[in-house]
Amino acid sequence: MRLPEDLERKHVISELRREGIFPGGDGPLPVPASPAEIRPDVGELCPPGFSAHPVSPFPGHGVLHTDGNAAEPPPERPAWEVADIFRLHGEEHRERHTLTPRQRKVMSDIENCRTGEFGFHAEVCGECGHTEISYNSCHNRHCPKCQGIAKRRWVNARVGQLLPIPYYHVVFTLPNMIFPLCHYNQALIYDLLITCAAETLKAFGKDPKWLGAEIGFYGILHTWGQTLCTHLHIHFVVTGGGLNEHGEWVSPKCGGKFLFPVCALSKVFREKFVGGLKKAYYDGELTVPDERAELRKPEGFEKWLNSLVARRWVVYAKAPFAGPEEVVRYIGRYTHRVAISSHRIISVENGQVTFSYKDYKDGGRKREMTLTADEFIRRFLLHVLPSGFHRIRHYGILANGRAAKNTEMIREMLRSEDGTGDGTPAPEPGDEFTKTCPVCGGGKMICVLIVHPYYRISRTHLLPPHLTGGEAYEDTS
Template identity: 45%
Template sequence: MPCLQSARQTLPVQKVNAHFEVAHVLRQHWTEVENHPQINRWQLRTLSALKRCRTADLGGHVDACTECGTIRISYNSCRNRHCPKCQGKNREDWIAKREAELLPVPYFHVVFTLPETLNQLAIYQPKAVYDSLFEASWQTVRCFAKDPKHLGAKAGMIAILHTWGQTMSLHPHLHCIVPGGGLTKKGKWRTAKSKGKFLFPVKAMSKVFRAKYVKALKSRINPDKELISALFQKEWVVFAKRPFGHPKAVLEYLGRYTHKVAISNHRILEIDQKQTTFSYKDYRQGAQKLEMSIDNLEFIRRFTMHILPRGLVRIRHFGLLGSSAKKVSIPLIHQELGISIPEKEARILEVYNPRYCACCDKETMVSIQRIPKRGPPKAVFSSVPTQF
């Protein structure tokens, strides 16, 4: 069976800056941020990286075009997973790897959401709350998949953790991609009995999800009895969409969700001495686009809530799509379905190319000097345009 290779065509483009950035708010109020009692050391370290990203603080290099002589200064990125400016390349690299794992079957989109009752615990015990969310979601899908009434086979799942709502409020939920079928114990592919609609009944999934979550949470911490009682009194939400039209649509979906952060810089409309104004969609009003203005320190506080604990993995693979299982299961499923792995179609991606010269429209830029972290070299005159 031929190996699926990545075939991508990159279209060099100039980076387009947002007018306002999260970093601008951080620089403006950094003294208050450093002394904020609710910001821990790990969060402060992350915010510091975002504040310094693509500035002279991190150093950089001077590039020159070998054709026209254009000089450009480029500052280094922080590469932090919470940075609004550092996710483009990471996203494209991740999607390229997932292309080789696409199955020629329908995929379903399932969202597992935690109730607001857990928000306070998520602030103080984020790792326990989010690890339990991953475990309970997979155990719910696995439970229904094992049931012969629904599937009777081993399923797979890719889960992506989001902790925010449109206004940066705390709203922990998992976006899950589940193939519409599974492998039986005999290694035979079995298609889900969904009849082109939903994978499993969502009302039944909601109750199982709640029970699985409480069990997972208890295995990590000792929650109050009042909290457990409140959780069982709430109606939990499992949202399911109809399957994607084509496996390639899964990649487009993943590209939108995998490397998102709490807010993108392009959503920030204005920053003044007191407030930050940003756009958001109100899904209760048909995804109407609205604007919100909040105090700058409140904006920073909301953003900080979504900085994940150190080492917490926010994209996880389960079952057939797990890191150890997929090497065997993916070729086996293609073989079972009698469909060979197709040759890769070239994708044209608009990716920033540091060797691209906009003046010559060629890849003729070369690095001629490194910039230390203390700032730009004196030999470079002040009028040189800074490239971000």
């Protein structure tokens, strides 16, 4: 059924204006600049029964109180955020440096995330009807505050594909000699890194000497190191085994102690990457910056390429994961990360930013680094990905469109083998509604209303009948 007529957008806006929330007139509705400019009455926006329940602000960033007051920050909120640095020093950075439109958008989105610029939404407990209102997130994949939900959804999808087999963690890293070219050829070099590393793994999987089967894996590109400098590497989670040409499961050799030899992986990866880079150069696809003008001559490029080949090409492989649960914990740590978490920022004062980092040259010891705010922002923006670039990719038997069918077939295959596949089952995917009601402690908070920028209103999930006077509703428009 459609929403009742009195819940249509025109009525909602008029009711909001009647309450003094928005200015009158027929012109476009402005985006609020501060919490004090919005005092939404959720009862005017939602179906009968909704407003009868207590309303409180969401206990997080960018909170909306129905009385317009600011909320106390939760205990876990970091003292400083990347957004604070952008708000304090971003304008000066934009004036001093030439930024791409993409970098400017990332800065703007992070600055305005959960401030009211992107509207707000209401959540209702499915049990007791407790209501909370929050500002909308920017949903930019570079924003430190917006990756939690995306990460959980991606991890949940991977959990459903986990098999009762060992998994391996393999990391391919580019030499730092290539980094100056990266800033002018992001999409080309990032894609070359991912593609060459993936082709290397597939080739070793199909080689009868090592496995003789099609493996499955997914890769996660990271472009940064702990100090925000460029550090190009890709993490792979690889199945311990694969399907041969007869559709039979093949387990790793050498008792599963290792999947493939890292030295051999490194040599093949280097050959593939250098070959791809050379082809891009002679095809005119590689941009050479003015500071490396000597590379524009073929003899200069070949000399540089020989030096690149002589560098150390690091491929790192860890021991197999202990089980599916450890795989889930791992991918939860590495997926949907951004260059730096706000929790690592220690202080922002006198135009300087101090943050913590792990010194892996000293056994992962925790240290502190202080940069000017301008340099901090510059380093952060180095890691803005090209538009439409996919930093997480799936291959082999875990490729998109094949994973569900393959994993189910392999599970049945392993169950039929003596003693194999009877171990720990794959963990169950988590509930889509991950937030528990802070009042009753038993219900799940359901997002039922979203007010977008310029107050375009939409509704999401059904409210339970016991909260709406016995009749559920749904927006079918």
